[in-house]
Amino acid sequence: MTPRYAVTPPAPGSLGSDVPDRELLRYLDALIRWKDERRAELDRLDQAALGLEDPAERAAVTPDVTLSMTLWQAVSDRVALILATWDSGRVGEAERRRITTLVWGSLEQPGSRGAGQALAVSLPEACRLSDSLASSLRSRLRLDGADPRAADRLVDLRQQLARIADQVALIPESRRASAAEVHALLERRVEDVAERVRRGGDVGGFLGPLEAEAATTERDLIVAASARAHAKADRAQATREVDELAARGQAVRALAERARAEVRPAPRLGVPDVTALGPVPSDPDGLTAYLYRLARVERALTQAHGEYAAALARRDDLAERARRVHAALTADEGASVAMGSLAEQTREALEARPTDLTRLEALVQAQETFARTMGMSL
Known part of the structure; x- marks a missing residue:
């Protein structure tokens, strides 16, 4: 029977293990469906929470709604890194092992080490926690169709x-x-x-x-x-973190290469290589200093990931805005003729690689301004 709501798919393999391509592909397809379905459900739950008339009831559910959104974003960010490593199936054993490291490695955010609210959970654990929170929120909010x-x-x-x-x-x-x-x-x-x-x-x-x-x-x-x-910040844990950061670094480098090839201007941030830190020390003082340097690598990786992903997201957002304004202008024959040249230039800008984001945004804004002046709804 098909589940009524998004349910975490079973994750393949274990940390750093080699998993067959087909098994990874099935998991990635299921994980992407889970991500999309959960996002739509969270939007409905958020709207239901905002619609509560009793301030006390709204305050009671807000923390879980916020945590659910945070978890979803952490999962979405990790999925982006996995897909960058997957590279449309062009993977060998090394890439497959990096993917399982990304799946089973910690989603802990940089700067959260030692914080009381830090969640050092793996991708499957984060998804299951999201399932649990969504189930609780559905029950408490009594969302239509959620009973x-x-x-x-x-x-x-x-x-x-x-x-x-x-x-x-x-x-x-x-x-x-x-x-x-x-x-x-x-x-x-x-x-x-x-x-x-x-x-x-x-x-x-x-x-x-x-x-x-x-x-x-x-x-x-x-x-x-x-x-x-x-509580287990020992040498074995540090070694595991190095493996995870190495896999993340490879994925972020792939994302950076894609951004530089597909958009202009693209960020020029360096992507640190955690292996440059050398072997994990065994003495307590050395390990403490090493963990501090690991945290800096984490922060740098997250910053690079965010900026390269944002550049690609900007191109996708402009493409969607261009689609909407083109549809609005096409519905009006006179407007379509008047904006024909700009529409063609926009199409060419979108197809160009790398895409000139500055020029594309100017073209889209010009058409949007014209459409709004004509009283069109975008």
């Missing part, structure tokens, strides 16, 4: 409990008792609701709070797992 039959909701809850059990198993045994107790209590409540359903009882008032608590529990466990990851 499936009780049986379907129970299936979703049982799947969520299985994920919670997996997270509980990751907690050190000496500190696992309280989380295991929460999981057991949720299981008993789910079975109680299931029994009420079997008897034909109304469970509408039970499912919403239960879904919200399960979603909160899963989120907290993922965040706790992230905090434990921060």
